[in-house]
Amino acid sequence: MERKRIPVVERILSANDRLAANNRERLQRHGITTINIMSSPGAGKTTLLLATIRALGETCKIGVIEGDVASQVDADKIAQAGVPVVQINTGGGCHLDATMVQQALEALPLDEIQLLFIENVGNLICPAGFDLGQDYNVALLSVPEGHDKPYKYPSMFEFVDVVLVTKTDLMPYMDFELAEFRRLVQGLNPRAPVIPLSARTGEGMEAWLEWLKTAVKGK
Ligand code: MG
Ligand code: ZN
Numbered sequence: 001m002e003r004k005r006i007p008v009v010e011r012i013l014s015a016n017d018r019l020a021a022n023n024r025e026r027l028q029r030h031g032i033t034t035i036n037i038m039s040s041p042g043a044g045k046t047t048l049l050l051a052t053i054r055a056l057g058e059t060c061k062i063g064v065i066e067g068d069v070a071s072q073v074d075a076d077k078i079a080q081a082g083v084p085v086v087q088i089n090t091g092g093g094c095h096l097d098a099t100m101v102q103q104a105l106e107a108l109p110l111d112e113i114q115l116l117f118i119e120n121v122g123n124l125i126c127p128a129g130f131d132l133g134q135d136y137n138v139a140l141l142s143v144p145e146g147h148d149k150p151y152k153y154p155s156m157f158e159f160v161d162v163v164l165v166t167k168t169d170l171m172p173y174m175d176f177e178l179a180e181f182r183r184l185v186q187g188l189n190p191r192a193p194v195i196p197l198s199a200r201t202g203e204g205m206e207a208w209l210e211w212l213k214t215a216v217k218g219k
Contacts, residue, residue, distance in 0.1 A: 016130055019098035023105065023133025030110040032063075033216045034118065036132055038156060039140035041122030044166040044199060046074045048140065048208075049117055051199035053081045055209055056115075060216070063113035065104045067096040067121045074119065084108055095127040096120050115216060124153040128160075136215050142167040143174050147181035150188055157188045162211055165196040168203060 027034050037045050046066075053062055064085040066075040075087035086104040088096060101118060108116075118134060120127040128137070137160040141149055144167065150157045157163060163185050165178065182194050195211065197204030 016098045019102055020131035020133045023098055023101055024135075025133075026105065027110075027116065027133055027135075030113070032110065032113050032116050033136075034116045034132075034134040035136045035138055035212075035215070036118045036120060036127075036134035037138045037140065038120045038124075038127045038160070039122060039142070039166075040124045040145060043122070043140045043142040043145065045119050045122070045140055046077060047199045048164070048166060048197075049119060050077060050081055051202070051205060052117075052209070052212070053078070053083055055205060056212075061112055061114045063108050063110075063116045065096075065101060065108070065116065065118045067100070067119055069093070069121060084113065090121055094121055094123045094125070095130050096132055097130050098132050101132045115212070124149065124156045128155045128158075136161045138162050138164060140164045140166050141181070143170045143176045146175075147177045147184070150181070150184035154188055157185050157192070160189065160192055161215070163189075163192050163194045164208060165194060167198060167200070168196045169198040169201045 039045055049064060056062065062083045064078045064083060066078060066085060066087045067090065068074060069090050069092060072087040075085045078085040086107045088100045088104055118132055139156050139160040143165065165181065178196060185192060185194050195204060195207045197208055
């Protein structure tokens with residue numbers, strides 16, 4: 001039997017796009033560079049943020065919006081690191097949208113922030129489809145998830161500005177083929193660099209921090 005694939009184009013989004021444009025304009029007025037971080041649950045988004053906050057220290061004023069279905073455990077961790085943070089609970093929703101981010105911006109001291117991270121809800125599918133007003137998109141894929149994920153979730157890798165392979169300290173225990181992963185990402189998105197790193201050991205963090213500095217300047 002012939003198998004058919006049905007492309008689903010999610011574009012009931014014009015209202016969201018308008019709100020995202022408002023957010024973007026507001027963030028730009030405050031001179032803030034905004035980075036949307038996406039991955040599946042448990043890929044290490046919060047751990048990466050904590051390591052990034054530690055590494056940048058006083059050189060850059062950071063703010064964070066945490067998106068989760070429930071709880072504020074991640075926001076609590078970020079707050080302990082001493083940066084302003086707002087938790088959004090989507091109450092079951094599997095992605096952030098521009099309205100939620102607009103509300104979070106109300107609660108942040110925008111004049112005191114240069115670099116704003118938005119940690120999206122852990123999900124490799126729909127977060128890529130909703131503009132929030134960000135300048136850059138980052139996708140994380142952790143080593144235990146396997147190098148074949150770009151086959152299954154192409155939209156996550158197609159439009160991002162950089163791809164981070166996290167938890168590289170687990171590489172010796174997993175069958176993750178980095179060269180193959182790079183090949184798959186480059187096939188979908190030739191302009192996105194792939195940076196392998198471990199926030200736990202610090203390996204590769206320097207390349208990520210360099211990318212961030214260029215992103216903040218290049219805006
Ligand atoms: Mg998290
Ligand atoms: Zn969703």
